[in-house]
Amino acid sequence: MKAWRALAATAALSLTLAGCGGGPGASDNTLTVWLMDGSAEDALIAELNAEFEQSHPGMKVDYQVQQWNGIQDRLTTALASDDPPDVIELGNSQNPQFSAEGTLLDLTADAEALNKPQWVPALAESGAWEGKQYGVPFYAANRVVVYNKELFDKAGITQLPTNREELLGAIAKLEQTHGADPEFQSLYLPGQSWYALLSFIWDSGGELAVPEGPNYKGALDTEQARDGIAYYQQLVKESGTLAPADTDEAEPQQAEVYAKGKVAMMIALPWEVQTAAEQNPRIAEISGAFPIPSKFPGRTAPVFLGGSNLAIPAGSADAEAAKDYLKLLTSQKYQTKIAESGVVPGASQDTSALEGNPVSAAMAIASKSGKVPPAVPQWAAVEAGQNPLKDMMTAVLTGQKSIVDATMEANDKIDQLLAAKN
Template sequence: MKTWKALAAAAALSLTLAGCGGGAGASDNKLTVWLMDGSAPDVLIEELNKEFEQSHPGMKVDYQIQQWNGIQDRLTTALTSNDPPDVIELGNSQTAQFSSEGTLLDLTADAGGMGKSQWVPALAESGAWEGKQYGVPFYAANRVVVYNKELFQQAGITQLPANREELLAAITKLEQTHGADPDFQSLYLPGQSWYALLSFIWDSGGDIATGQGAEYKGALDTPQTREGVEYYQQLFKTSATSAPADTDEAEPQQAEVYAKGKVAMMIALPWEVQTAAKTNPKITELSGAFPIPSKFPGKTAPVFLGGSNLAIPGGSADANAAKDWLKLLTSQKYQTKLADSGVVPGASQDTSALAKNPVSAAMAIASKDGKVPPPVPQWAAIESGQNPLKDMMTAVLTGQKTVVDATLEANDKITRLLAANN
């Protein structure tokens, strides 16, 4: 960590010496853009790059697709090199770490020209650090309850669950109708699906951590947070899910389980239906979706708003051109195209394009109350490491610990991790 900070300081110093124009080296008339695999349709980026090059004669865009696996190390190396990319994509939980290290360009003064008034609030928060804006919202996605319309119809469920009690009632009806089938599951709910868990914690008025600036500590040891954990526990037991208590939705891939047609519901991202359709093409027309129900009438549960931000490395040799590229991407034209691809556009509050698909439409409704984890550098390590929230849920669902003991233990771990290198 000390070595990384020293390198970051050196990079920041180099940028300062280079002057306010941005960029530690001379322009090479090539704008290098790093986006992650699957983040945006190729046709969208191709059109954007063509328009950019037409308005910047002599400048070429070198578009490079990166893989999420290992990206943290690749970014660390690239941002402290003499020739970093000019535009990079960061997960919204990664942005605070790189912002705090001084290797990203301060975009506070440029945010207005990049549509800041229309930014998704939660993503804007994740791209800010100590009152300055380093990340520009790219796109977001959140979970909804995906359901099998045929199984619902057979169970006589004509009204979609709109609150927690109705969700439990739907599970009971589904079990009464289909429970004799040993392969049937009313709700496939992995024990460590902590993104889904957060919805119930937040909906109950709880949180995982609270604080301000760099000073955060765990917030799991409250009655409100425990209520959310207990509701998750109730769903797990009532649905008699065969999902493991000690893995998340990726092990096994819940979309593959849903594809078999014997799962009535799963809490999932919209594109998991597309994944399921690769195995069972009929599942697309059988699938609908509704927002995760709230305990409060007329509301939907808050959702974890996963997604990405875009940033300009402090050492970019073409920072001004990079800003122009970001201005183009955050224009309404390309934000609408992003929405057409099935994600919540990060720099636009117009999600009407998502209404074309019932699953995406439910995501758009739920996204209005989107939240992100604590915007602090330490959170990325918590999320990607031995996540205390996952261990907590396994302990609760397997009966190893009570909800009180499990939340206390997880809270202590999160507090210690948030204090690390602070």
């Protein structure tokens, strides 16, 4: 994600945004709502908008679907304009930047009415800034271990792994049974799957960054973080994965690799099973999932909780109506519908609607240990561009650097990025 302050002055000259009208601060009885492509099913939005319009006679919802590609610039432009949308969706790691700039409405006093007691804690954290709430949790998803039931059955694995040692034990059985096949992989694990790596770092008690006064500093150069990295390295070694050490799960798409039926496990988002099924319809029938195992008995490993928040631009001409819209969307009725679409509802801790699908059910269980990176504006710069975590893992897995040297170098780069001004 790009730092956006420098773009604000020029972006308004180059983009013309739909949904503008009525002049600065003037309501035109239209509530403009920006949600992202794929975030909510059409039927849900149609019902939501109809219910809102019925309770607000004379007001219409101008619902606009936005694409993730380029959304940072579009939000920058919209929030800097005199006539922004009234409700927006933004990634939870984007939220701190816009909160810090003062371009989002302070919703602290409205939080209880927006179902705050049921918010997913990690998402709530991402929408907070300096003790105030600017973002409301919308939905989230997290990774699980997706596995091929047939390959597990043939290897005689009757109990799913519940801790790190059991996961290594399952890999050993899979390798013993199927390892003669040169295309077989007990675990497909790319070298730069840093979202998966976070689970092992956090599970070992490590952190990416920690507070230092009013700022943050990198925390990879600790024994705990290195323990998580070492376990990742062990998984790569013992699984015999054929995944590249210098790319992530998108290059190639790991779902397409899994679809071939020669991969026993992958650490993936639930919908990657459906992506695989587009190539091999049968793969959905023979796939199951379990939470990423912890090193500690009775726990599941913490997981990166990626998702979206909802916010109201500070310049909204219909802020009160926008709050009413958010009240509807965060109500149990619509949060249940969000869960039924296959994601973790952000404003409800009731995930029972996900229990019907084994992969989604595993995601729901794992989400209870969800975490997010530091909720500071500068963190977006760490994820964007040449992510130090990715470079670190490639260096370790290819033998270019020891874990100690690689973590020290990555930590220095994170320090520099976190110290930079927006």
